[in-house]
Each structure stands twice: as structure tokens, then as C-alpha cells.
Amino acid sequence: MSASFHPIDDVLLAYAAGSLDQAMALLVASHLTLCPRCRDEVARAEAVGGVLLDDLPPTDTALGLLDAVLARLDEPAPAVPVSLPPPAPGSILPQPLRQSLGGDLDRVRWKRLGQGLEQALVLQSGRSRARLYRIAPGLRIPEHGHDGTELTLVLQGGFSDLNGHYLAGDIACADDGVVHRPTADRDGYCLCLAVTDAPLRLTGLVGRLVSPFLNL
Template sequence: MTIYHHLNDETLMAYAAGSVSESMSFVIATHLSLCPNCRNKVIEMESLGGVALEDETQLAMQSGALDTVLGMLDDDFSKEKLTPANDQNKSDIPMPLAQYIPSELNEIKWKNMAPGIKTFPLTEVKAGSGSVRLLKISPGVTIPEHSHSGSELTLVLKGSFSDEIGRFKAGDIADLDDDTNHQPIADSSEDCICLVVTEGPLQFKALVPRLMQYFVGM
């Protein structure tokens, strides 16, 4: 798998520092399981962070600090985030996504969202006012034009899509903020399946998609 679109350095830095939400961390960790480039960057950032901590003046630990650290070590995302998927998982599902869905993409029980678009919400991952879901887009189908209320990460698992930014294939991730306005289209002969996390509702431009949004909560 050749990956052309990676996470922004700012996103990786925030992830390495532990300052992203659970839902964002989940999708970032899933991309890291596929992408050695981004994995290596996170390792370097964490190493630099460790050096910086060693240089800091020692301070007294707050009460409960040890319990907090042990809790972080028990977190599934933290344990799996830098482990290549192929080392743990022989299906077409990368880790840590594999623990939330069937062992094969074709076994997922999709829900109809719109003509040519199906969804599978990952309700077990806390997303606050946003959402985490899988999208399955039929060949040639376009997601209506929209912007974002907050950040959005879209990781391609199968197929491909194109938008104003470029073409995204399996393993690629679109790291977008609220300044991005785009209209993705599934541009290959197979379904495009993506893992998508948003920090807030999408901002659709047309009336019909906005009405659809009311029912599907995206």
C-alpha cells in the first residue's frame, strides 16, 4: 500500500501530546496502523517530548497522578496506536477499528443514508457533538458540497474518492479543518469505504442535504 496523503504535523503533534479527543485519537490510531511515515513521525515527536520533560524543573506530583498515568497505559488506543495492522490482523480491517466491526468489510450491516450512500455509526467511540462512522459510497456518487464545524478526518479503507484537494485511495487520510469546502465523489469502479470522524455537524450548502442531515445526524 502506497500512501500519498498523510496527517498534518499539527495533528500528529497534538496526538503525541495526548491533546486530541477520543474520537479523533481513534481514527488517527487507525491510520497510524497503516502508515509507517506517520508512525515514525509520532515516535520522533514523542521522543522530543520526553527530552523536553527531562529538561524541565522537577515539580511535586499532584494527588492521583499515578492513577491517571496507569489509566492512560490501559487505554486501548494508546497500546495499539503505533502497531502495524498486518502484525495483529489478517483481515481487511486495520487496528484498532477491528474491535468495533465484523472481521470483513463485506459483513458490515450498512444503513441507507441517501441514494448510493450507506453508513455504519460507531456509537461505542465517544464523539461529543460530532460523529464517528463508516461511509460506503457507490461508484460515481457524490457527497453534497459542504464545509465543517470543526476538524474532520476521512481515512479511505477501500476504493477511492476525489475532491478539490486531490485523489484519496486506500490508506490515504484527508485532514481537514473548518476552512475546507469540498464535494467528494467516489471515482473508481468499486465502492469507496471510509472511516470518518467529525468534531461537529457538517455544513451542507443545499437544502435537501440539510434535511437529510436532520435524520442521519451527520
């Protein structure tokens, strides 16, 4: 599998540094099991960080420490593979997600949001929530915007919005400047893991009508 859409570099660096919240880290770890490119990026960042911690010379001032760090960042880092197991045979869920769920899709307790759309809360950490979505073929999600950040990892099937066509392994990134209406591919159900750090903002007529009844 070769993903075409990836997390931005800042997100990968934060994951390598261990500074992402639990929900966002779960999504990135799940993406890494499916994306060799991002595994290599995280491995390089972790290798640079480890070298800096192990080998920085003693300094007497903060300025000297900063100079030493900047000097080491120019050096090539060894390629260290990130060891993350792929989905188990017969499963479409990455190992980090299966571990969080305590099993596979048969452990998911789906909540129906509307005709052809279901969600399940996987975990909540601070303001961030990780949810699974199961979307019927060809279904158009109500138009919505964002009061924060939303990252969506496709696990099965695919969907399209104004920014592209996303397939298994891809991550769609949306922020408070994006208003979109994702549409699932017609050739099968779309299964996604989405992480948000603020509620969605339903903007269309239908969205405004159903918004009071949805927990988004």
C-alpha cells in the same frame, strides 16, 4: 502502502502527547498502521517527549524549565518505531478500528442514507463522532460544508474532491472554510472512516432537501 495525504503536524503531535479525543485518536492510530512516514513522525515526537521528561535538570523557575525544554528540542531524537500491527490477512480494517468494532466488517450495522450511501457510527467522544461510510462506485456525495473539522481516512477504494484524489491510507482534511462534493472512484466501493467535531452543513439544493432526514 504509501499514503500521499497525511494529518497536519499538530494532529500528530497531539496524538503523540495523548491529548486527542478518543474518536480522533482512533482515526490517527488507524492511519499510522498504513503510513510509515507518520509512524516515524509520531515515534520522534514520543522520543523527544520521553527524553524531556526523563532528563530535564531540576529548575527553580518556570523560565528555567522553558529554557531547558527549548534546548533539548534542538537535539536529534532517536528513531523509535511505533508498534502498530497492520491489517489482518483478509481484512481491510486496521487493527485499532477492528478492536473498536469488536470484529471486522461483518460486525458493522450499516444505516442507509440514500441510494449507494451507507454509514455506521463507530464511537462518540464528547463532540466528536467517528463513522464508517460505504460509498457506491461513482457516487457523488451531496455538496456540504463544515462547522468544525472533518478528517476522513480512506480504507478501501478512493474518492476525489476539489483538493485532490485520495486512495487507501490517505487522510482528507476539511475545516469550516471548505465546501466540497466528494465523488467516489468508479472502479469499486469506497470505504472510509470519518471523524467530525461538529455537524456537516449541507449546502446544495438536494442537500437542503434531504438534510432533515440525515444524521450527519
